[in-house]
Each structure stands twice: as C-alpha cells, then as structure tokens.
Amino acid sequence: MSAKSIHLGFEVSSGEPIGIPPSHIIVTGVTQLSGKTTTLEALIKRSGLKAIVFKTKPGERGFNEGIPCPPYFKEKADWQYVSSLLEATLKEKLKFERSWIMTACKGAASLLDVKRNIEQQLANPKLRDLHRSVYTTLDEYFNLILPQLSVISFSRTLEVQDGINIMDLERMKDELQSLMIRSVLETVLHEMHDTIVVIPEAWKFLPQERGNPCKQSAEEFIRQGATNKNYLWIDSQDIAGVDKTPLKSVTTWILGLQSERNEVRHTLDQMPIPKKLRPAEDQIMTLPKGHFYVCTPAFSKKVYVQPAWLDEIVAIEIAAGKKDVAEIVKPISAMLPPLPRPVAVQATDEKLIMLETLDRKINDTRRDFLQHIDQLTSYVTKVAQTVTDLAMRPAVSTSMAAPTLTPEQIKSILPNFELMKQEITDAVLAKIPKGGAAGGTTTIVEPLKALQNKFLEETKQRMLTTIEGLSADAKKILQFVESVQRGVSQKDLCDKCLGIKGDSGGNQAKVRDISKILYALGLARRDDRNAMTYPVLREKIKADLGFHQATDGEIDQLYAHIIAEML
16 A cells, blocks of 8 residues: 555455545444444545544444544634524524625624624614514524533644644533534644544535534635645535535545435436446445445545554455454454553642643533533523413413412422433413313413414514515515615605605606505505605504504514515
C-alpha cells in the first residue's frame, strides 16, 4: 500500500486489499447494523492523522478508545450565524425574520449583545405592530438558547493530540452541539493541518431542508481544508436528509446497508457505474455488517472493511466468503477505553496537575447541577401554569360554583418536584368535589390551555385557508398594506405595490375590485372619506380570538406566522 493510500479492507470474493486516498469521505448505512463507526475508527487509526470525533447521542458505544477533549466554543454574533442557530433551535427554516435579525446583530460581539439589542427595540414605544411582533418572537427564541449556554463550561482553546480526540457533547441539546461542531470546524480549517473532523448524524447537523450553524462552516471546510490535509468525514444513516452542497466535494463514498426503498435507490444512483452493472436493490438491503460498496474516482468495488482490532487473515477469509462475519466477536479489550496515557511531569508540577484535575471535576459537577436545576425550573414553571389554569377555571356545573385553590394551597403543591405532572394534576382534582349523593352535582375540569391552543390553531388554519384562496394580486396588496402599517391610496397601490400606472382609471378600477374582496373578508378596511385602504389583519385576529382569552403574545405570534405564510 502506498503512503498516499489508507488501507480500508479487502474486496469481496477476490480478497484483494483495497485502499483509498486521504480525502473527504461519507459513510452511510443503517445504524448498528452496517458498521459505520467501526469503519471510521479503523480508517482514522490507519491514516496516521489526528482526528476529532463527537459523541452526540446518550449511551453512544462507538469510539471508546480515544483522548477526552473538552467542549470547545468560539462565539459569534453575525446575522448568518444567528439565523442558522435559530433555525437549528426551532427545527424549521426562518421565513421572513432575516431583516430584523440583521438589525439586531449590528454592533453585537456576542449572542447576549444581540439579545440586548432586541430588548432595546422592544422598549421603543413607537415600534410598529409588525416590528414589535417579530422582535417579540425573536426575544422568545433567545430565551430558549441563552440559558443553555449559561450552564455549560466551555474550553476557549482547542487542543488536539495525536490519535482520536473525543469531544463528549451527549448532555447538550442539538443546537448547542451544532455550535461546538461549528467552532471546531472553523478552528481546524484556519489554524491546523493533518486533522480529520468526523461529523456524526449528518441529517441533524447538515440538514437538507433547514439551516444549522454547521452547514456554512462545513461547506467552507470541505472546499478548502484538503489544502492543509484537513478532511471532513461524514457519518450518516442515509443520503436523502443531508444537504447536497457539501456532498458535491466528497470524493469517497462508502455505502452500506439500507432498508428503505427510496434510500436504496439513492444509494444506487450514487454509484458512478452503468446501471446494468449496478447491484440489485435486494443486494443493498441484505448487505452483511462491515460490507460496503466503495466508490471513488478511480474505482467502485464491494469491500469488507477490516476493523482495527481484527486479524488480516480473518478479514480476508470473510471477504472471500470462507467465514461468516456474524461469527466474529469484538474482543473485550477493544470495547473498553484504554488507561490514561502516562504524562511525564516534574515534581514541581504535581500541584498544578492536581489543581487542573480538581478544576475539571468542579466544572463537570457544576455543569450537571445547573443543567438539572434548569430542567427543574422549566418543569416547575409548566406545572405552575397547569395548576393555576385548573384551579381558577370556572366549573361546568348546573347548581354550584367551582371551588378554587388559594395561593397558599398552590404553593404547598409546587415544591414537590418529584411528583410527575399527572400526579400533581390528580392532587389538584382531589381537592375539587367530584360529586355527592344521589342527585349531587358533577364538576368537569379541562385544561384551559389545551382548549385555547386548539382554537388558536383552528383560527390560524381558517385564516390561512382564506388567504391561500386569494389571487396573487390580492395577496400582494394585503402584504403591502400590512408592511407599511398605514393607510394606502388606490394610486399608491397601483404604482408602488402592483407596478402599474396609478393615473389610469382602468388600473384604479382593477385595484378597487381586488380590494373589495379583502374588505368583504375583513382582511383590510376602506375609509370612504379619503378612499384609503388600511391594515386590519392584527385587529381581525384579536377579534376572532377575543372569545378564547388569547394573550397579546399569542396574538402577536399568530400574526407573525400568518405574515410568514404569505411570503
């Protein structure tokens, strides 16, 4: 094997050794059944390069042998970064908030600065309804993100040793994991060489349909990293859910077992060989563990990947079909993490070593404690809202008023953190009469919040359905009026909205006819005194939800969603 080749395994049937060039790689296959992690681990060890691997799933068993590496975070506050972070948090693509995000990010050096900018905007009494609605929504998004960042201890330097460096992110939420991975990608790209970064669960960190803090950094890394022998290795269960932009620069595809028909076809389409020579679908769906179709610019072959711990002779026998891979058992010594590497230090450094060890333990304990407190606080807040809703809601009864709980009774319930939500609800219900003797009354208690949410959703869907049925010009006029948040003349609707001559009687008549539809549906209002069209969408939402005791925040949120759906 040449120095420019990494030993992968042996060709199925012939038993010939197969190597791949150092490059960007993707390994696909059904988790726990294909052998992706074993493949990546073997390639890293035989590459002679440093590698950074992330553990992102609780109880993840792969990559036991490696050097622990503390979570590394390099904070940014540019609008692209903030947008992708919000999309990762919400698990959906932002639709129209981008201009407001740009404003909030001006002059910001940290995410906390962005949050302060948003709060300053909300403090402006002259802020228009649409702007206030968007900034209120953004403020709530940051209320989800910043508490998570405050309870994690991060390293401000990325120290990578020879071999496999394991960064444990298991206790973090997905969006925080994305921040860590992005920080590593940027630092390795600009400051290191001869380093592999392995991105796990690529459908989550490089998603096809939405943003993520990792995506832009991964694209830059995969375009520029190979110059300094920095390579991105992608671990993904499938191909369909992964963004295709970074995949365009991947030259080595290691394609394993797939069980879903569409994903099988994606796997076959990725093979750069004539269709007649491609394997059948059932061959992809029955690939044994450790068997992959390997595609590079030089060849496409079916290969058995030799694990790092497996003897070469046995691996050849498996590839040649003389031995069943199911008979192979990973030795216990390969399943356990190795003993820490001895560190040569002078006697004068012992106190420093002890202090560093103690500091790490304190940080770990603090992180776990604060995460637990954060979870309890969130849980208690939800319980408090549920208890209050249940206790204060009027009963549906024919002859008696519903009893309510006093503040003291509510406080006596809240401190019991160990009760499950249902048990707390049962405790409240136990204090409310369920009935009496024959002829007694029955009190019915339903969660008010659930009913409110139901009507909120129904109202939203009705309004969206109504708006969806509008003509393109009617939608444009509605959007225009809502965007300016003031009365608009028929001439301006022609000139500045539809782009037609406003001094034409025919054009004004056309706009008038379109506007009548909006007036009839209650989506806009005409003032006959000055022939102006005014925005009333938010007022309509408020009126429709008035019977359901919706808060201003819920009205603002629904208004923002409807505006987004019109874009």
